[in-house]
Structures are given as structure tokens and as C-alpha cells.
Amino acid sequence: MDVVFLVINYMPHQLISIKEILTTEGVTVHSFSYKEPHTTPYRLKNLKTYRLKDLSRQQFLKKLMKINPELIVVAGWAVSDFVWVAKKVRKKLNIPIVSYSDTQWQGTIKQKINCLISPWHLKKAFSHIWAAGIYQYEYARKLGFAKPKIITNALSCDVQLFSEVSIKTKRKTYPKNFLFIGRFVPVKGLNLLIKAWNQISDKKGWTLTLVGDGPQKNKIYNLEDVILKNYMTQKEIREEFEQAGCFILPSIYEPWALVIHEAAVAGLPIIATNVCGAAPHFIITGYNGYKVQPSVEDIKTAMENIMALTTEQLLEFSKNSRKLSSSITPELGAAQLLSVIK
Template sequence: MLSNENLQTKCNRMKAVFLIIDYVPHQENTIKKLIEKTDCEVLAFHAALFDKSIPEIKKFETYQYNQFTKEDILKKIKKFQPDFIVTAGWMIKEFIWVCKQITKDGKIPVVAQSDTPWYGKITQKINSAISPFHLSKAFTHLWVAGYQQYEYARKLGFANNKILMNSLSADVRHFSKVNIENKKLEYPRNLLYIGRFSEEKGIKILLNAWEEIKDKKSWKLVFVGKGDLKSEIDKCNDVVIKDYMNQKDLLLEMQNSGAFVLSSISESWGLVLHEAASAGLPIICTDVCGASPHFVINNYNGYKVKPDTTLLKNAIEKLISKTDEELMNFSYNSRILGNSITQDTSIANLLQVIS
């Protein structure tokens, strides 16, 4: 085991490779935080499947992977001489091939991020069966988001000491800027939803639940996002629709909201739950959300229910009937849970592979 002093010395000259799908905010923030904490150099290859934007980060170099053969990517990585590699799951077959070559050499850790819970589906059972001949040969470690993802990692055959936690974290410092105390003056009656307006997000369940509530106690349901079901939302009463917004405006939206709702019928993780908890919002969510065990405790800071119209309606009615004092207590408790995982703990977990 390296001492703290020796670990810091190693970190100061460290190099890391990231194999990325797209530079979504949490992935960009992970790389920024790693560089901030360790002053390391990062080489990355990204697939740009859905988003071609590239972040501007010091000591960071990235390439679109399909501009190279897999053999050329491997040569670039070996020339770079990283201390470890992190890959965003196992969706890109070229990334898996590269990881297998590096793992075969046995010189450095190769870490795969995973936000997929164990569902017991036939495809997952097949993955578990072939993992010793496939994933276990590509990755030395799995870096999982939480408890439910840890279970899948164990099913895939990774030992306890080869599973790292907290691979996903909201920008806690940013969302903690929401001032809970200011809500004492007049608690806002806005129930906030942020995300795609799509089937898997349970939008229809949420709309039906909202419509069935006769006395909404002056609350409004605020949707922030876009998607195919926007026309369905337009038909609903006491609803406000807003487009996707930047982080600064989103912070203001959370400041003006009294609670958060996520009605998904399918959600591997749901980083927005972490953001809402960090912002100190009471939360109602469905129990299929992978992040829900970490950021929502029934009757402590909100409610978890199955993705069912009646159950969601009952949870919303229960929450909007609470006094301002009870809602404030839920808010404080949400922030406590939101602070349980941070970008610092995320990077600290990752750095265990070189300690």
C-alpha cells in the first residue's frame, strides 16, 4: 500500500486514458476533477454517438475514435504510457478489443464504468455466463454507480476488491448553491420534472396521476426538457413547460421549486436525482431508478413508489399536503443524502486502482 505522500507523488506524474461514448456533463466533470485532484495528463478517445461537442480542459487531449483503426488506438495508448485506463462500459466493440490487449499485458489497471443494475434479464444472465471469456479478459476492475450496479458486477464475476463505487456524481458544489433557508419566507409550490418527454420516463403515468388530483393545493407541475410527448403535456391542467436550460438557469429553477419528481418506468441510474437531492429538494421517484436507494428514503426526504398512476398520485398528494415546516425538513434531509456522494469521493474510489 502506498503512503499518502508516495501516492501524491505518483499522482503528480500520473497519466490516464479515457475511452468515452459522449462528453455528457458527468463524464466531463469526472475528467476535470481527476486532473484537478492529481494534476495528471489525460488522453481520450470518444465515439461521439449522440453529441460531438468536446470539452476544453487543460492537460487533456481527445480524438474521435472512428478516425483511427483499433490497432492505431492501441499504439497511441501504449506510446502515451498511462497508469490506468477508464472505459465507459462495453458498448463500443473497438474499445473492448483495445482493453483486452492492455489487460493481456497485465501492466496497468483497466477500469470499466457501469451504471446498469442487475435485473435478472436473459441478456444479463448470458453476460454473466460468458464474462470469464469476455468482460473479465477486458477489464481488471468495474467502477459502478451504486448498490444495484454492484450486484451486477458480482454476477459478472468481479471480486469485491475489484469493484469500485461511486462512478457517477452530480456537481454537488454547484447544486448546493440552492439556498434552502430562503424558502422559509414563502415555500414554492412548484413540483419540478427535468428530463426527456418520452415513454420510458413515465410521462403518461405522471400526467395521469396529476390529472387525478382534485385539490392541488396551489401547486403547479413544471416540466423542463423536450421530447415526443410534449403535446401530451400541453393538454394537462396546472402544468408549465420549459425548454432545456443551462446549469445557471437550472439552479434558479430549483431555487423556485418545492419538490422534484421522476416517474421513470426504466432508469439505470438517474443522475438528476442526485442533483435534486444536492439542491435540497424533497423527492418523489419510482423505485426502478437505480439512484433511488442512495438519494430517497421514504418519509425522510420523500417517497419511492412503483411506476403506477395511483401510487404516484397518492405520493404527490401526501407531499403537497405537508406543512412548510415538514417540507423544509425534507429539504434538509435531501441535502444530507445529496452530500453522501461527491466528485471527490468518486475520484477517490477510482484512485484505489493505483494505491
């Protein structure tokens, strides 16, 4: 069985999906990348990779027709070449063509236009939507996709990697460290987080670690009990989770936020704003963390609530995060995807 992935570049969740699909006996994956890949999984058995910059549109279509796949998975509809070739293939082959979607419904003019033209545009290209979660499901329905044509569990982190983080080792000395991982840009809400942090007079021995890169980074310096670190690989992030007591993501807008899933698998208490697409899946307020409004006051209160917990309570939050993390896994995502094949 041949399965095609059309990716913009090789993001961690796409690599995990491809790896999991390849565990199915007899499957060969053909992956076409739009950009120069950050990480190219050339060493995966039964994976064949192609670069779109080496192909014209007609060559791209011809290559797909020669492969004659049973399923095509597309990284959304932002790349016009992907939408064009999906429409062409649907006319020639009676196969499912599935589009990823991590886009939340916000009711913007652009989204409303997409909904109006969907019957002549997106629904001509795609038979199914592979939605990240419930926020994305809402948009897929508004685009006109019937309930049976929407599958879930599209974005899973590397569960095997992050489950290696030990909760038990934190019992003796629980790490009093809030951890943020992300780009240093305004939409991530770093200004809210720093203001909230500065307003906490008694930090009870807790520190704040900020990991990532971006234009705002140069503006953050000489802050009390704040540690700055550079962009990290997945394995380095796992090690950082070992030293963390609570993960925090104060985003003003976040379509999904795979890092929330990573933190849940790693068994961390979590604070995140309720605009994050992954938040309703991996955070229950008072159970393993706090979903908050993107405001200084709400973030400050949630951090103070975490600080007030005992080690036993924090460890219970940790265990509960790991329980919630199992609701989305690479195995479940792959099973959902392959289920659309007739």
C-alpha cells in the same frame, strides 16, 4: 501520471470525474471520444482529447501504448472498439482497466449470456467495475467480479453547481411547484404522472412543471396547472431548482438518474419510483421524500403527501435531501478510482 478515459461522448458526470482527477497534482488525462461530443472540455489544463473517428483500431492501440498510462477508464462495454482495445492493452500492460457501469441486474437473457461469457469476454477486458450504486454492484458480482474489484461512486453530479441553490430563500414563500426534468418518452413514466396529477382534485395551489424534449411532448397540452419548458443546460436547471418545491421522477425504468442526485444536492424534497438506480442512495421515504412503485395510485398519494406538509416540514425534507446528497461526490468518486492504482 497519465490516466486515459474512453468515453462515448462527454456526459456531465464524466466531465465532473475528469475535472476532479485533474485536481490531483501531476496527473494528465487523455480522453478519447467515440461520438462527436456535445460538450468538449478543451479548456481544462492537462487534458488531451482525441476523436476515435480519426483513428483506426491499430492506430488507437498504438496511441494508447505510446501514452503508457497507469489507469484506463472505459465508458462501459457497449462500444466494441473499447472492449477490443482494453483486451489488447491488458495483455501488454499490467495496469488497471476500469469499466463504468450504471446497468442494473434484471435477469434478462442478454444479461445471463453476459454472465456466462464474462470470464472470456468482460473479465479479459476489465480488471475492475466502477459501479454507480448498489443495483449496479449486484450485476457486477454476477459478472464474476470479486468484491475488491468493484468500486463505487461512479456517477456524481456537479455538487458545487447545485449546492448554490438556496434553501433559506424558500422559507418566506415556499414554491408550490412539482418539477420533472427528463426526456419526453414512455419509459420516463410521464403518462403515469399526468394521470396522477389529473386525479388530484384539490391541488392546494401547487403546479407541475415539465422540462425536456422528446416525442411525447406534442401530446401534452392544455393541462390544468401544467407548465411545459424546453431542454435546459446545467446552469438553467440550477435556476429551475430555485423555483421548485419538489422534484418528481416517475420512471418505469431508470438505470441511474443523475438528476435525482442533482435535486438532492439542490435541497429538494424528492418523489421517485423505486426502479431508479439512484433512488435508494438519495431518498428515504418520510425523511426527504417518497420512493414509490411506478403506478398512478402511488405517485398520486406521494404528491398529496407532499402537498399536505407545512412549510417547516418541507424545509426539513429539503435539508435532509442535502444531507443524503453528500454520500456521493466527485471527490469521493475520484478517490475510489485512483485507489485501484498499485
